[in-house]
Amino acid sequence: MTTPTSPSERPPVTHAQHLLDGTWSTDGVSSFDILDPSDGSLVGTVPVAGPEQVAAALAAAGKAREAWARTAPGERGAWLAGAALRVREAADELAELTRREMGKPLDDARGGVLAGAGTLAQYAELGPLHRGRALQGGWGATDLMVAQPRGVVAAVVPWNDPVAVACGLLGAALVTGNVVVLKPSERATHVAVRLAEILAEDLPAGVLTVLCGDGSTGALLAAAEGVDVVAHVGSTATGRSIAEATARTGAKTLLENGGNDPLVVDAGVDPAWAAAQAALGSFANAGQICTSVERIYVHADVAEPFLAALVERARTFAIGPLVDRRMRDAVHAHVAAAVEAGATVLTGGEVPDGPGAAYPCTVLSGCTEDMDVMREETFGPVAPVRVVASFDEALALACAGPYGLAATVLTADQEHAQRAWRELPVGTVKVNAVFGGAPGGAAQPRGRSGSGFGYGPELLDEMTTTKVVHLEPAPRS
Template sequence: MTITYDSLLSEITAPDGRDILDPATGELVGKAPFRSVDVLDDAIARAKAAQPAWASRSDDERKALLLQAADAIDAAAEPLAELLSREQGKPLEGPNARFEVGACANWLRATAATELPGRTLIDDGETHATIHYRPLGVVGAIGPWNWPMMISIWQIAPALRMGNTVVVKPSEYTPLSVLALAHVLDTVLPTDVVNVVAGEGDLGARLSSHPDIAKLMFTGSTRTGQAIIKSSADTVKRLTLELGGNDAGIVLADVDPKAIAQELFWGAFINTGQTCAALKRLYVHTDVYDDVCRELAEVANTTPMGRGLDEANVLGPLQNKAQFDIVADLVDKARSSGATILTGGAPDAEAPGYFYPTTLVANIDNANPLVSEEQFGPALPIVRFESVEEAVEMANGLDVGLGASVWSADLDAARAVAARIQAGTVWINSHGGVHPMIPFGGVKKSGYGLEFGVEGLAAVSAPQVING
């Protein structure tokens, strides 16, 4: 059966549900069925009941079903992308809605292709010990509103591959996208292997404390992550936490500003800056500072922003009013401090939607709130430095450390600087790219635990050593 946009929406909405509005226009997208804690408890019970049969399937069977799920997403890619664009706001084109849906299918395939076999640890004639990776049971997943489908797959795919079942609580802002994704998965997967329950924050609190949730995966703010750590303590839950970041980029003096401008721009402004591992504060050597600012402004001024369904656009609105207000307040504080607004900084108060113009802020102090607080939107502060030591000190000066980047024509010099930066991932001459085979996770208050690749599979497994 062919899945259309209308048929997809009819499967996941409810007449008495919560209104979900398009952040670009304010128009109704659909009514999301927000459920109670009792409904969540029932979903957990069903996931628990379904888990033994799922775990008893062979690894090859589970891999085959993940591949079929990827094919199902591909077959429904256009209606999924349209719904995502309407609900989240991101454009269809560019590294946005179609890209995100495609990434869901690609991640399922990559997860199916990744191997985590048991292995012999020691066999010396006296001692024989092997390690094996067993299912945990039911994995809980709490996702964000910025990449709702893709991050849900990041949580679902490895958990399923290792024999767990999953209960997902999507963000209140983007529940329809995740419900639609689950509907497509359900056309292939056994009943109750993946369960999505939309609702308020009390559902997340229940997931983090429920005794039948063996592992919780969370992507979101540091503050919420800290609450999850506390509420999961009584049940000693395993946790993977990908929390807030305020990623630094360091541009060394030997770069060609024009050559790096596009990569710098998209490192900061992918998904209109609404990405955990986006470049959020840029440190530029004084020798190339003015040229980098000029080239970035040129890219910003020629990159179209608007409603996502218009395929000419590659930047969209902020997803919600709360985030719009955060960005506007931080830019206003920067302006009041005497910083230079190179471009943007003046949203149209009369226009519909939560559009904040692409904004570059120069001549700003490192202590300014736009630098020290995560803006999570289309506003990039550009700080001047004179020595590498100064740049590294500023980059390491915050209590978060998700990602960072170093930009240089000299790879050895860049790698030497990268080794000094306190971040889970440091990119060289790019920023924010992730790969399904490369582990990803933060340090400091950006969380703990690794996703992707072999390490990601291990993180949703219970290692068991057999000694003898």
């Protein structure tokens, strides 16, 4: 793991800016500071865009949309390929900003940047190939289904993987001929602004606009007339507010929101291997991944060695801090409430002294479904475990609840694997690996976790609308 920079080696404090019609600006109704979660030092100051800045952003996007939509798909793809190279070249800079704003270890942050560059390169190739269909009609007629850009896309992106997620939404939207208003998370604004600066380098003014701010800015943008798509990755509460706003404006919504992803550990598996998978799913990025393992159901036959191995893994698993103290307080509140309700802390579970927002990898046993740590998204390095008597019991519990993002099953039984992927009411099911997937894969969350495809060729479909065309010759006079 790369060693974080010392305070004397850190870049100077920066000031995030909006990008409005090709011009950078710090105007706004107020401002706030972002602190480094490792030590509480100042990263920079962020202006909060108000109604005036939102209106200016949408006006600039409106002016640019027609010309960008008429740009040849091959030209848009070539631009995106160049942008992918520039992001890759800036990987170290973007990774350091990510580390400073949200605490991700530097090597992990760099991996996220490179994943984002790879996504841009993928859409640079897929975009020009995105096509409609020709239909077989009458002999003298031509019938077409043509994909066209939707118009203005508001991309409201998260802090936990700010470059990779933004690259997915921006790449798919821009390559299909949409213009984008980017609203970064208030917890990771500077890295998103720097990414936008790199992407906007060769773009006409207004094709990519940036609005910095907090939740009030996002709410103004989501409710604004003139927005055709709101694409949001983040909390369920914010996603619900966006859905309510777009129900009034008619904008399309793409939502990847909270999850409560279960992990089922079946009888007959190697408990040490299962514990390694559980630790990776629960603790990677300090548990701050949309598809982190949030609750664990382990068969009684392997529970004792599994828990022992999981505790050992937790004590040696290297993580960075949580994104801020507000998040740490929320995570610890789930742990404390579970303990008060009868859960046992096997390791971790205490707020450390000192600056920053560190929290230890935590393993809880004796958890029940009435605990928030089992029924809601904790979004921290916490592995709550419930021992079950059978695979049927584990699967039934894993299927329960209002979220529908992802789930994992560890089993050596092929019948159990088949049952699991068919019955689990989630968008993504992983068997015998908590993370992984083929290139070009997409995800379609369900229930409280959102709606619409994220990533993959399917996201190009989401960013376009289909026009049906019937061409028939007029009779000769």
